[in-house]
Amino acid sequence: MYKLTVFKKDGKKLLDQSFEAKTDDEAKDRGSQILHAHAYENYTYRCTSPEGKLLLFHQ
Numbered sequence: 001m002y003k004l005t006v007f008k009k010d011g012k013k014l015l016d017q018s019f020e021a022k023t024d025d026e027a028k029d030r031g032s033q034i035l036h037a038h039a040y041e042n043y044t045y046r047c048t049s050p051e052g053k054l055l056l057f058h059q
Contacts, residue, residue: 002027006045
């Protein structure tokens with residue numbers, strides 16, 4: 001399970017979503033699709049792997 005979290009500048013969570021992917025690259029694509037679908041590309045976000053590896057990050 002990969003985890004995507006999006007925050008407002010004040011630290012409030014806008015999105016906290018888990019999703020499955022077969023590879024880290026697939027998870028990056030899926031995370032980007034979710035961000036785009038919710039128009040969260042310009043917020044602070046992070047996407048992490050099950051091992052805690054940071055795959056996507058924007059501040």
